[in-house]
Amino acid sequence: MFVNLKKLDKSSNKYFIKLSDRNFIRILSENNITLNSDYDFLAEIALSLKGLRLTAQVKLKTSVILECGRCLNTYNYNINETLNLIYVPSESDKDAGASGGKKNIELKEEEMDIGYYDDNSVDLYNIFIEAVNLLIPLNPLCSHDCKGLCPSCGADLNKKKCTCTGRNTIIYNYN
16 A cells, blocks of 8 residues: 655655555565464554654554464464664665666665655555564474474474484574
């Protein structure tokens, strides 16, 4: 769902994303994000534009289904957060006219926290996907005391003790 920034008025504009939107469901699956359908879904994005700087306040209240990095079981990860994301026009668009195409540029450290938009429009679905990806842990764990899988026989050590020769040998350290 694209929003034309030229038509955005000076006040904050709120947009809601519905789970029933078929394009949204497609984009979620393309980005390997599965929402828990039993959980009420709420995504509210408030856009405000000051000059060329676009601020997107994203309020998320949802639950995603993740796979535990230790035992490989799926579990629900609840999200109830508000993020403020900042976007500015893409500099490569300005350079594209002169060079005939987009060129690679090196970003400074302070530019890493800024997103970019092209052609005076922004895709609300991409803002949502970015917000969810920022809130999902890099190493998802179903619980802090998850014992994982036996490296020898593959038994889920949370459910049973294995009897193989590898006996609960832990070959990784997450500290």
